[in-house]
Amino acid sequence: RYAFWETQPVSQFDDQAAAAQEGPIDAPKTVADVRQEPYTLPKEFEWSTCDVNDTKTVEEIYQLLTFNYVEDDDNMFRFDYSQDFLKWALQPPGTRPEWVLGVRVASSGKLVGFITAVPARVRVRAAALAMVEINYLCVHKKLRAKRLAPVLIKEITRRVNLAGIWQAAYTAGVVLPKPVATATYWHRALQPKKLITVNFTRLAPRMTMARTIKLFKLPAEPVTPGLRPMEHRDIPQVVALLGVYLARFQIAPQFDGEDVAHYLLPIPGVVHSYVVEAEGGRLTDMLSFYTLPSTVINNAQHSKLAAAFQYYTVPAATPLAQLMGDALVLAHSTGHDVFNALDIFQNSEVLKTLKFGIGDGRLRYYLYNWRVPAELQPSDVGLVLL
Ligand code: NHW
Ligand code: EN5
Structure with missing residues (x-):
């Protein structure tokens, strides 16, 4: 009780x-x-x-x-x-x-x-x-x-x-x-050897370390043409992209220009945001993730785990799988060991293809002083709390 x-x-x-x-x-x-x-x-x-x-x-x-x-x-x-x-x-x-x-x-x-x-x-x-x-x-x-x-x-x-x-x-x-709503964490190994060393994950049965490293290998550069770090001048277009995309979900933030400037302009080691710029300077998609390390509690080799967490991602001209794939590449090249995402947004459609594995953690979403008629599905959730 x-x-x-x-x-x-x-x-x-x-x-x-x-x-x-x-x-x-x-x-x-x-x-x-x-x-x-x-x-x-x-x-x-x-x-x-x-x-x-x-x-x-x-x-x-x-x-x-x-x-x-x-x-x-x-x-x-x-x-x-x-x-x-x-x-x-x-x-x-x-x-x-x-x-x-x-x-x-x-x-x-x-x-x-x-x-x-x-x-x-x-x-x-x-x-x-x-x-x-x-x-x-x-x-x-x-x-x-x-x-x-x-x-x-x-x-x-x-x-x-x-x-x-x-x-x-x-x-x-x-x-x-x-x-x-109840969401589930999924994890995509970026540095599989380290993740195994700290017991974040185990070597799969009948897999060698060498095959595991090869399986999770990522390209050095993102594949989406026109992908570049978000800048101040992008704010109005990012507000519009997010406004349209987040309208699909049953629970989602409503960001204005000031919110987008605060939460999405890149801060080294904290928040990483990229936009896809098409001809004529039109922005078609965006992706972002934040850096949240963990202390490894009892390990002789490593004391920190560098995790990237998916933040707001807007697929429109670019398929979600490609955008998330580029997020993995960028998180890897900026020194993260693992990329974490929830099964919210439309993520369930792409997590397995991108070699995410299911985590043992759940994340429950709550509202104070507000009742909804029925529990929402994770795919109804368009809100990320830090
Ligand atoms: S969730 C992370 C919460 N923090 C941690 O897990 C850190 C490690 N744990 C601790 O520090 C993100 C302690 O265990 C805490 C509980 C402090 C969690 N949320 O003091 P008692 C957030 O920060 C209930 C809410 O004896 P404790 C979200 C528990 O069910 N309630 O326990 C925070 C029990 O109530 P019950 C939680 O272990 C949202 C009571 O606390 C809870 O020394 C807050 C026991 O208290 C949790 N995560 O300290 C609500 N964990 O009914 C905001 C336990 O069962 C609501 N409890 O007797 C909205 C407010 C604003 C409204 C504005 C309009
Ligand atoms: C407020 N904003 O449970 C949030 N993390 O799965 C506060 N598991 O990292 C609430 N147990 O599954 C946060 N590895 C609630 C989450 C608390 C932290 C948490 C979980 C999420 C986690 C890892 C490590 C488990 C260690 C043993 C996990 C397995 C991943 C593996 C990847 C490759 C394929 C198979 C599975």
Whole structure:
């Protein structure tokens, strides 16, 4: 049972009857109804709004997450978001400083808890909603199972409600009430030898290392004519490409020019975006991926795994398989060991052909205070959270 989540305005596992009503779960509120005082923490802790532009603070957040954030089911790998990545992910257009929320030990100032919200316009079926995306919820390993997470969630909810926002989207590996969709991770080896060494994958039966390396070998250059890194001048055309393509999905962000500039202009070591330019400067397609390494938890040879994650990809003139194939080439040539993708978008049609293998991880998509009539298929999802 879910002692906390049963008290929250989220779809519950047993509410099929109510599920017919698409829309908000809570009675409508105004900012004046929102509690003015922060929620109370156990007395040894205090709230701390974190400024990611402060070098010492972003270092503290980085340390907390690097040692305490998400691991795979067998505790072999742990996400290692870089400081530049966190600064990028946490400051999109419309950012509010009070939405980067920490918990510190009052006596020492040590950062031991964290949660963030960023604004986003997300369309769910026919409804375009002003939401936040919640991410980077983390409690230090030594303070687990003390019910700190519900306090972090309630406090970030209060701070978001104070801005007049009543819905949120979030993803998690764990099952909570109640997923709007469940996606599966797939992995494409770029450096098979290293992946085998760190036990990310195993040598297939009756395969030698040499044959495995040959099987996953990629060309040095992408094959799509006109493919080049995205630039500032491309923003209006990329907004248009994404707008048309994402309209096919039941849940997808609505990006304006500022969003596209922030989330898609390339940042070395963080986000990689390419456009396909046809004659006359017309853009026909785009692809992107982000860099999210993991710490290899117990390996003598390697301490880091360099993973690229598929971000937004828009096939139109170029088939998706070719565009994703070029993403693999570019991720390989920029030093990544593996390319990860979910079975969202139209990915299911191309993953096997491109030699992706199914992962052991699932990613559940959730909405706060919004009900959908029925669970969506992964292929209905057009939203990527960082
Ligand atoms: S998912 C990644 C979450 N982080 C990690 O997995 C890092 C490693 N784990 C930890 O740090 C991406 C801790 O285990 C955490 C739980 C902090 C996860 N989401 O404090 P207690 C995100 O960041 C529930 C939501 O004793 P703990 C998305 C759990 O079911 N709830 O546990 C975040 C239980 O509730 P229940 C989660 O292990 C979305 C309660 O927490 C959860 O010390 C947040 C236990 O708390 C998870 N991933 O700390 C929601 N994991 O009902 C945003 C566990 O079962 C909602 N729990 O009793 C929207 C808010 C904004 C609304 C605005 C309108
Ligand atoms: C918030 N934005 O489970 C997200 N990773 O499959 C937070 N598995 O890397 C929530 N266990 O399958 C994130 N190798 C939830 C995901 C948490 C991390 C996670 C999984 C995703 C993962 C790897 C390593 C497994 C290690 C043992 C995996 C097999 C790949 C192989 C490729 C080649 C063909 C066969 C399969």
